Amino acid sequence: MTRAAITATILVALSSLVLGQGEKPAPKLELKDVEGRALRLNDYKGKVVLLNFWATWCPPCRAEMPDLVKWQREYKSRGLQVIGITYPPEELAEVREFIKSIKVNYPIALGEEQTKAVFDKGETLPVTVVIDKKGIIREVIQGIIFPEEFEQKVKPLL
Amino acid sequence: MFNIQKAVSRLNFAPKLNEIEITDIKTGIGVFTPKAEKPVSFAALKETLKKAGYTLASAKITVNGKLARDAAGWSLLTDMSGQRFTLAGEGVDLALPDAAPNAQVEVTGDWKTAGEGKEVISPLPAKKAGQSHNESRDKPAKTEYVDLTSGGPLEGGPLPVAPIRTTSPGLTVYRGGAFVPRYIYIRQQLGGLKVDRHIMLLDFSYTPTPKLLVEAEIPITRISFKDSGASGSSEGVGNIIISGKYRFFRQVEAWGDRQAALRFGLELPTGKKGAPGEQQLQAPAFVRQQLSPISGGLSPHLDLTYSQAKGRFIFGGNAEVVFRSQRDGFRMGHELRINTDLEYVLFPRKYDRPGGEVFAILESNFIRRGTGRIAGASAPGSSSTEYYLAPGVQYAMHPRFVMEASYQLPVARNTGPQSLRIEQGLLVGVRILY
Numbered sequence: 001m002t003r004a005a006i007t008a009t010i011l012v013a014l015s016s017l018v019l020g021q022g023e024k025p026a027p028k029l030e031l032k033d034v035e036g037r038a039l040r041l042n043d044y045k046g047k048v049v050l051l052n053f054w055a056t057w058c059p060p061c062r063a064e065m066p067d068l069v070k071w072q073r074e075y076k077s078r079g080l081q082v083i084g085i086t087y088p089p090e091e092l093a094e095v096r097e098f099i100k101s102i103k104v105n106y107p108i109a110l111g112e113e114q115t116k117a118v119f120d121k122g123e124t125l126p127v128t129v130v131i132d133k134k135g136i137i138r139e140v141i142q143g144i145i146f147p148e149e150f151e152q153k154v155k156p157l158l
Numbered sequence: 159m160f161n162i163q164k165a166v167s168r169l170n171f172a173p174k175l176n177e178i179e180i181t182d183i184k185t186g187i188g189v190f191t192p193k194a195e196k197p198v199s200f201a202a203l204k205e206t207l208k209k210a211g212y213t214l215a216s217a218k219i220t221v222n223g224k225l226a227r228d229a230a231g232w233s234l235l236t237d238m239s240g241q242r243f244t245l246a247g248e249g250v251d252l253a254l255p256d257a258a259p260n261a262q263v264e265v266t267g268d269w270k271t272a273g274e275g276k277e278v279i280s281p282l283p284a285k286k287a288g289q290s291h292n293e294s295r296d297k298p299a300k301t302e303y304v305d306l307t308s309g310g311p312l313e314g315g316p317l318p319v320a321p322i323r324t325t326s327p328g329l330t331v332y333r334g335g336a337f338v339p340r341y342i343y344i345r346q347q348l349g350g351l352k353v354d355r356h357i358m359l360l361d362f363s364y365t366p367t368p369k370l371l372v373e374a375e376i377p378i379t380r381i382s383f384k385d386s387g388a389s390g391s392s393e394g395v396g397n398i399i400i401s402g403k404y405r406f407f408r409q410v411e412a413w414g415d416r417q418a419a420l421r422f423g424l425e426l427p428t429g430k431k432g433a434p435g436e437q438q439l440q441a442p443a444f445v446r447q448q449l450s451p452i453s454g455g456l457s458p459h460l461d462l463t464y465s466q467a468k469g470r471f472i473f474g475g476n477a478e479v480v481f482r483s484q485r486d487g488f489r490m491g492h493e494l495r496i497n498t499d500l501e502y503v504l505f506p507r508k509y510d511r512p513g514g515e516v517f518a519i520l521e522s523n524f525i526r527r528g529t530g531r532i533a534g535a536s537a538p539g540s541s542s543t544e545y546y547l548a549p550g551v552q553y554a555m556h557p558r559f560v561m562e563a564s565y566q567l568p569v570a571r572n573t574g575p576q577s578l579r580i581e582q583g584l585l586v587g588v589r590i591l592y
Contacts, residue, residue: 060212
């Protein structure tokens with residue numbers, strides 16, 4: 001298990017933005033990607049971010065990823081950014097092998113249980129957090145994200 | 159299982175997500191009643207589950223409608239959606255022995271799509287609509303589907319697992335509760351002293367997460383003894399054991415599940431401690447004290463368990479240590495137990511859904527018990543080393559109802575002159591999961 005080698009830092013800070021009622025700012029999130037590089041959620045401000053929590057051992061997670069790859073390709077120019085975050089237990093080698101096999105075209109970061117718990121305390125996987133261009137969490141989609149949900153909940157933000 | 163419910167709820171004939179019931183989390187059996195006015199499609203159900211990463215193994219459907227017959231054979235026409243189901247297979251004649259066109263019947267059977275818009279049912283014996291219970295004519299269908307590749311542990315227990323047996327070494331951790339009443343008979347002997355123990359062991363467990371199980375075991379014991387004219391009996395509650403088991407490892411493969419768990423238990427000094435007096439039985443105090451339902455006072459139990467399935471075989475093993483403390487100066491010796499458990503799935507020969515499995519079981523038990531204490535002092539000759547075999551059988555009538563029986567016989571024993579020897583043991587029990 002390479003979990004020991006995976007370090008993740010979650011920084012949750014109150015946003016100084018003036019928010020509307022019920023609007024929740026995305027936390028500051030710093031993780032390491034599969035190559036060990038830092039990945040900061042803050043760096044994607046101005047984009048519509050889909051934070052997708054997944055695991056190689058979760059069949060629905062694997063099933064939805066080709067759609068995420070497709071949407072990333074089709075809507076990148078309109079400001080969509082998908083970020084995958086793994087959920088333990090994971091073998092780094094398995095993660096690398098899987099994302100290579102389906103040609104994932106977005107960054108994959110290594111997460112811990114607490115990383116997902118920041119957004120969703122439930123036990124379902126996958127979970128996709130939709131963050132708008134202002135950095136506000138607009139949706140937490142539990143379970144596989146189907147095309148009709150993408151149309152309804154993500155496309156209008158682009 | 160949320161993903162299964164979500165996937166099915168996308169279908170235009172499916173009810174709302176919370177009306178789709180997953181009746182078996184382990185293997186992904188679900189039930190829902192489709193919207194009466196919408197035509198249903200097995201292919202669409204299969205496709206939506208596939209889209210969510212699942213493989214639909216089979217589906218059953220119950221349809222209420224009017225029989226029709228044409229050159230191709232019988233079909234069933236539903237009232238509200240107007241959908242036509244072709245009835246096919248060897249079971250049609252059996253299912254519809256006195257069928258007549260336009261008769262209102264309810265048919266249950268395996269469901270398939272055999273081409274564009276052609277839904278086919280291979281029926282099981284049918285009921286006439288007038289005899290059907292709680293099924294309205296306007297509710298044309300009820301479907302039950304089996305998904306055999308459900309999601310990961312987060313969803314409460316995955317997968318195409320082998321039907322792992324549910325008793326000692328006892329690794330299976332479900333989500334939900336279980337009640338396991340067991341009757342155990344043990345015949346013991348020491349010289350001319352013969353002892354019969356009848357134990358009703360009530361085991362309650364609850365699994366708040368798929369990795370954690372909390373458990374309470376309550377033994378109710380009746381002990382009778384006979385020794386050259388002297389005899390007596392007593393009954394009472396033994397020491398209650400509360401424990402927590404954490405499954406720290408699980409690797410899932412089709413019929414190749416591997417898992418390991420650690421259990422920590424605490425035997426509480428709740429049991430009845432009274433033992434026959436010297437006038438009642440001429441035997442050393444340590445021997446007499448063994449005729450009570452307890453083995454000592456507060457005692458921690460530590461248990462490491464591993465199990466592995468391979469095809470039809472399942473192997474389990476565990477090592478357990480019990481550190482006993484004294485109660486009123488008495489305790490049995492500290493214990494080390496090493497148990498193994500080999501199981502073979504006898505039936506069904508073709509496994510397509512959970513339930514109905516018959517397991518042949520062979521357990522072995524090695525027990526090393528140290529020197530006990532009586533009146534606060536060491537009791538020489540009370541240690542023992544024993545090895546037993548226990549062939550048995552288990553029948554999982556339903557994934558949530560299991561029956562079992564096993565017979566224990568000694569293979570090797572080296573017991574001290576103050577230690578009761580087990581001659582034979584019998585276990586009969588059921589396991590009810592809820």
